[in-house]
Amino acid sequence: MAGRQRSARWQRLEDEALLDLRLCDLGLELRGTALAARVAALHAELEAVGLVFRPYVWFSNDWFTPDGLTGFAAPFYLAHPRLLRLERHQMLEVEGGGLAECLRILRHETAHALDNAYGLRRRAEFRRVFGASSQPYRQTYAADPRSRRFVLNLPGWYAQSHPLEDFAETFAVWLQPGSRWRRGYAGWPALAKLEYVDRLMTELRGQRPRLRTRRREHSVAQLRTTLAEHYRQKKRRYGSDGGALHGLALRQLFSDEQRYRRRESAAAFLTRLRVPLVRRVSTFTGQHRYNVDQALLESIQLCKELALRLVRSERETHLDVVSLLTARTMQFTSGGRPRFTR
Numbered sequence: 466m467a468g469r470q471r472s473a474r475w476q477r478l479e480d481e482a483l484l485d486l487r488l489c490d491l492g493l494e495l496r497g498t499a500l501a502a503r504v505a506a507l508h509a510e511l512e513a514v515g516l517v518f519r520p521y522v523w524f525s526n527d528w529f530t531p532d533g534l535t536g537f538a539a540p541f542y543l544a545h546p547r548l549l550r551l552e553r554h555q556m557l558e559v560e561g562g563g564l565a566e567c568l569r570i571l572r573h574e575t576a577h578a579l580d581n582a583y584g585l586r587r588r589a590e591f592r593r594v595f596g597a598s599s600q601p602y603r604q605t606y607a608a609d610p611r612s613r614r615f616v617l618n619l620p621g622w623y624a625q626s627h628p629l630e631d632f633a634e635t636f637a638v639w640l641q642p643g644s645r646w647r648r649g650y651a652g653w654p655a656l657a658k659l660e661y662v663d664r665l666m667t668e669l670r671g672q673r674p675r676l677r678t679r680r681r682e683h684s685v686a687q688l689r690t691t692l693a694e695h696y697r698q699k700k701r702r703y704g705s706d707g708g709a710l711h712g713l714a715l716r717q718l719f720s721d722e723q724r725y726r727r728r729e730s731a732a733a734f735l736t737r738l739r740v741p742l743v744r745r746v747s748t749f750t751g752q753h754r755y756n757v758d759q760a761l762l763e764s765i766q767l768c769k770e771l772a773l774r775l776v777r778s779e780r781e782t783h784l785d786v787v788s789l790l791t792a793r794t795m796q797f798t799s800g801g802r803p804r805f806t807r
Contacts, residue, residue, distance in 0.1 A: 476547040483551060488688035488695065493524045493544040500543040503564065507571045510640055515670035520578040523681040526695060528561070528570055530577035531682045535674060537574040541685050543567070553770050555696045558712075558763075569618055569637060576636035577629065582674035585665070586629065594661045595635075596628030603627075610756040613653040616646075620759055635662050711793055712767050718785050719773035728775045731768035735761060738783065746790050760793040 475486060495501050504522050511518060518535075525538035542552040543561060552559050561567040585591050586598040608622035615624035615631060616638045624634035635658045638646055650656040690698075719731040735742070742761060747754045775782055 484693035524685045535582040572637035576633035725774040731773035
């Protein structure tokens with residue numbers, strides 16, 4: 466009750482006042498949130514495949530799964546719509562804000578917790594299939610968008626960043642209901658990884674975890690950083706991926722001014738031209754259409770969040786969009802930075 470009473474006060478604050486609060490002052494709890502319902506859906510997916518393992522989840526400042534724990538942290542902004550709006554205003558995007566995206570991340574983090582619970586990385590076949598977990602995590606990694614040795618789940622070809630991320634992404638694809646991974650990855654070397662995960666999870670069905678923990682590292686109740694400082698640090702950390710700069714570029718191409726309110730929305734325009742745009746940029750850059758589509762979907766989402774509308778003619782805008790989408794696609798594929806930690 467105390468948490469709900471405190472939230473009733475801060476949820477009415479303007480951004481400037483809200484940013485002055487410390488994370489520990491928000492009084493957040495998982496129960497009753499949209500994320501709690503999504504975690505319940507995740508648990509139902511695990512039950513459906515016969516796994517008894519159930520990760521626990523707590524709020525912190527980001528997504529991460531600490532080594533040695535059988536649960537994982539989720540970002541605080543998923544606790545309340547007011548915090549979602551603040552995240553969007555500050556970062557121009559909300560990682561895990563949508564249902565499908567959130568479930569993809571939950572499945573990914575569950576794999577890390579599952580690895581901790583059953584000691585999967587120590588298995589010889591695990592190391593043979595995915596590589597040694599002792600390999601260092603890098604701040605950046607050079608992704609090969611054309612590679613078929615890795616599954617596609619999170620943006621940025623994240624499976625290519627580290628052997629443990631390769632496993633987590635493969636598990637996430639395997640767990641997704643109705644993914645039809647055998648058909649979707651037929652002919653890909655990545656199929657062998659999915660088949661190994663399938664055999665491994667069949668072996669684990671009905672087995673209790675070797676390790677069970679309840680510790681919650683860096684929970685919001687322990688974080689005395691203000692929201693303002695949190696976002697200053699996050700912008701410095703994430704600035705290299707160009708997401709905020711891409712939002713500014715879209716603002717230069719489209720507009721949120723009231724005088725254009727009767728024009729077609731930028732999101733609708735990009736959605737309507739999605740197929741020819743992806744085809745054209747893919748042909749021009751030599752990039753796989755999936756890669757181009759990921760960059761375009763990011764642009765559509767940003768246009769929705771920024772309420773952007775067309776300013777110039779469709780022909781002029783189309784040419785500029787091709788240039789912008791080409792640049793963003795090449796930025797995606799020139800390298801990546803791990804966002805989701807173990």
